Amino acid sequence: MKKTYLYIFCLSLLSLGSCSLETEPITQLTDTNFYKTTNDAYTALVGCYDGLQVATGAGGMGVPVISEVMSDDCFGGTGASDGYNYAAVDEFDITRSPSDVDMLNGNWIAYYKALYRCNVFLSKMDQIDWKGDTTLRNTYESETKFIRAYLYFEMVRLWGNIPLLTAPSTENVPQATPDEVYKVIAEDLVFAADKLPAVAYNATTSGRITKWAAKSLLARVYLYYTGYYGKTDLVGVVTKTQALGHVEDVIASSGHGLVDDFSTLWPAASVDKYAGEDNKEIVFSVKYTYTSDYNGNTDGNQWMIMFGMREFSSYPYGHGWGVTVNSKLWDAYNANDTRQVATVIGIEEENIDFDKINNQREYTGYYNKKYSPMIDKDGTELPIVSGSQFWDISQFQDYVVMRYSDVLLMAAELGSGNAQAYFDQVRQRAYKASFVSLAVNHDNIMKERHLEFALEGIRYWDLLRQGIGTASSTIAETTTLLSGGVAGTKTISAAKIQATKGLQQIPNTQITLSNGVLKQNAGW
Secondary structure, eight states: OOOOOOSOOOOSOTTOTTSOOOOOOSSSOOTTTSTTSHHHHHHHHHHHHHHHHHHHHTSSSOHHHHHHHTSSSEEOOOBTTSOSHHHHHHHTOGGGSTTOSOTTHHHHHHHHHHHHHHHHHHHTGGGSOOTTOHHHHHHHHHHHHHHHHHHHHHHHHHHSSOBOOSSOOOSOOOBOOHHHHHHHHHHHHHHHHHHSOOOOGGGSOTTOOOHHHHHHHHHHHHHHHHHHHTOSSBTTTBOHHHHHHHHHHHHHHSOOOOOSOGGGGSHHHHGGGOOOTTOTTEEEEEOOOSOOOSSSOOOSOOSGGGGSEETOOBTTBOEEOOOEEOHHHHHHSOTTOTHHHHHEEETTTTTOOOOOGGGBSSBOSEEESTTOOBBOTTSOBHHHHHTOSOTTTOOOOOEEEEEHHHHHHHHHHTTOTTHHHHHHHHHHHHHGGGOOOOOOOHHHHHHHHHHHHTTTTOHHHHHHTTOHHHHHHHHOEEEEEEETTEEEEEEEOHHHHHHHTTOOOOOHHHHHHTTTOSOOOTTO
16 A cells, blocks of 8 residues: 555654653644544555554564564574674573663554554544445454554564553553453454455455454464463453354455465565465565655665675575574475475575675575565666665565465364365475375474474464473574674573563663653563
8 A cells, every 4th residue: 555644643652651742733634623534534544554564664673574583593693793683682682782772662663653543543433424334434443453453463472561552642551461462452353353344355455454364363363372371262352263263264265375386475486476465375464665765755674684695696686684594494394395495595505606704694504585685687676676766775575474374274273174184285385296294283283384484474473372481492502603704602592582581672762761660571
């Protein structure tokens, strides 16, 4: 969706009452005279989507990136002379970069700005003249609640204890319990799953949230919450049977399916054979485009360059800042698994003449192919080819939040009667003629999820929902890596992960602005 500004901004952190709030309309539109017509409602809805786009694409350290850095699949990497903020995230150890007390402050601000837009719009629903179109109102309300739920889900997984706002507010709100946050998430997604139109996914405008996206995300939330917190249902709102029913409905009625060739899901893995950003496997994605600039337009995927090879391009792969992939991921794939070469760039395996090892920290010889920046055959970055002036902040590959293969594997994990068939569908595509059936059980499903969704920002949360013990023991390692061309020891401690409970640092600025109302997470 193209960006339309909402005209009503609160640039202070609305959860933090210690900031003085001084407002002056920059147009004749205010929150009392704007929310009147269905055109106003559409503009407000686009503003909510825009908030989501900025929060996920340009709001600080990219969550898809740090989700991989926190997992066992990536190291913090970056440049040999860069700061150590990614190392601190990777090792769950602030002593690696003691001055980085605000690592995720940009994320925090962007999340709450986006939430403010959603909360304002939801509070104005009764003020709008819907001209009797209940379906339209339900659709807009559902999309907005989905966005709010998605934002809160990312936040509560990252930080655990966060201020919960469901209405516009300038109060200095203390952190809510996770259960309170998950109750809002669950109720918002149930509303969207119930109220959004039951039409095939391709009958909806590209980029818009669908009933099927709401149902699928609800199952993901259920699995994470019940796993991480050791519960049997989702805060009394959704049972396991209901979660399974939602994904079974997606399988039966959405029109989604698997693309035939796994590599075609990813532009850098397939180039001219790319299936496109609206292919049938994409249940939900955050849309980006190439029009970002340094004058306030933030439409691009600004985190993707972190995955690029450090200061080096080799067609079709573009350069970037060098978050590296753990060689253990490459080795985890069977030689007959087509996902291996579609997921990971192998420097030696692809005969790439990489000559920037001395500039790279934690060099492994492997990079993320699924989200690699790209160049054309002349060596020009694709955002520049498309007309952008800024290759770094105008990467435009969408972030795929949910694929149909995830729906199949979640249904299998939740105990579907068709679990073996769903499991086999995913593996048959991966192995093609080499496919051999494997018994469906929890361990095999989790192994398959690792191989299927590696480097998509999912692995870490799949580990964490199996328990902090499993996550910490899987992620922890001591190995030797090249940094600046020199071999050195890299240690990730299970004890550090356990001390933080897998959660991230609350930005110190937010604690200070709250006059100490907000409390830092353990281990930070």
